[in-house]
Amino acid sequence: MKPKNLAQRLVSGAVWALVVKVFGVLGSLVVSIILARNLPPEEMGAYFLLVSIVAFSAAVARFGSKYTVVRLVAESLAKGLPGRAGSSLKIIFAVVAIGSLLISGLYYIGVGRWLSLYIFELPILTSVLAVTALWIFVLSFQTPVAEIFRGLHNIRMAVLLDGILPNVLFAVILCLLLILGYVIDFNKVVQFSVVVLAGSLLIGSIFLIPQINKFMGDGTIDFKEVLNISWPLLVLNVFTNLIGSFNIWLVAAFLVPDDIALWGVASKLVTMVLWPLLLVDTTMPPVISTLYAKGEHEALQNSLRGMATLAGIPALSVLFVLTAFGDQVLEIVYGEYYANAYFILVILSFGQVVNVWTGSCSDVLAMTGHQKILMAIILATGAFSILIAYIGIKYWAIVGIAVATAFGWILQNIFLWLAVRKLTGLWTHGTFNIHFIRTAYLKLRNR
DSSP: OOOOHHHHHHHHHHHHHHHHHHHHHHHHHHHHHHHHHOHHHHHHHHHHHHHHHHHHHHHHHHTTTHHHHHHHHHHHHHHHHHHHHHHHHHHHHHHHHHHHHHHHIIIIIIIHHHHIISSSSGGGGGGGGHHHHHHHHHHHHHHHHHHHHHHOHHHHHHIIIIIIIHHHHHHHHHHHHHHHTTOOOOHHHHHHHHHHHHHHHHHHHHHGGGGGGGSSSOOOHHHHHHHHHHHHHHHHHHHHHHHHHHHHHHHHHHSSSHHHHHHHHHHHHHHHHHHHHHHHHHHHHHHHHHHHTTOOOOHHHHHHHHHHHHHHHHHHHHHHHHHHHHHHHHHHOGGGGGGGGGGHHHHHHHHHHHOOOOOOOHHHHHHOOOHHHHHHHHHHHHHHHHHHHHHHHHHHHHHHHHHHHHHHHHHHHHHHHHHHHHHHOOOOOOOOHHHHHHHHHHHHHOO
16 A cells, blocks of 8 residues: 555544544533533532642653653654664653552642642532542643654544543443433542543553563653653743643632633633644644654645645634624533633633634744744743733733633743744744645645
């Protein structure tokens, strides 16, 4: 069989990712709908807050392994050094194991209770301390396992395992519970979240076993080299998650629990704007690493701009729908109370459209050896975003923090976009130029 050219791989991966992402987004949407209609706003807000705490804690425990796994696996295999890829995976998973045990243990023995009672003043979180610690531990391994498949250019498995499968399974379980007449409460929701995630991780591990022989052969890597790649990405991942979580933490700390629920449902619907870029990000990292290592910059830029356009057009369409009918969408989907999240939804959506249109800026910097520059930009713009978010919520409540969040996203992506151009000579943004899109695709098709 004739091997697929680059355009075919990109289109094939994108189409598969699109189909699976649609199911994943629908699964996540179904979960939030069921929870919003079965939990009081206070418990709904507590669940959104807990999800953000778990995601941040797992990001710390992973020690920057997300981009490190993709880069080292794709790069090593492209250079004919499978043993180097295997050695890096051993080191990475050892670090993740230690980090996850440490972070989940700290949460259980004291940090979790302190956050629940003294920072967020939500005693309900103390009822699930042990389950939350287990949740952090399991989630720490989910992304590294998925990223191995991405490094192998197996986009299908990577997309499926990295959040999609747990969302779909969780939605199915909640639907079955409702059909069988079970009453859904906060504790049960948290417990089932962990069970579903553990099941997904087990499935991914089973599918990974037959791939082990691909990491045997020439090449090796030492801990110091892995550390030099991963520590800037650790800072990046932690700070990126901090920026993403800090806003809901501010809402939880300064406003009432019901406002956490409003922020949570608005943020959930905003993913409808962002998911086209998430689709692109599932396909592009190994392509970026491979083409940049080979010096094929024109093909790489054509790929980046074409995929940004593919993501940007549907994102603009979703922005229009949410701006025109957002309050009605919120009421129909979540219930009458959640129509109050309309202005939050529109403001955040606008910020994410800019994110989508500037393309895979952070992926390019991370995959081309500029992770320290990426880290510096994220740190600087993130710190500024946190500052204006604090000012926004202090003086203008939830709308103020929404405006500050959107402005922070826009500022960060503009700086990333310009940094990619300066450091690599590449543009990553989308375009409406039909001639460019057609020419880029023809060049890729002939590869």
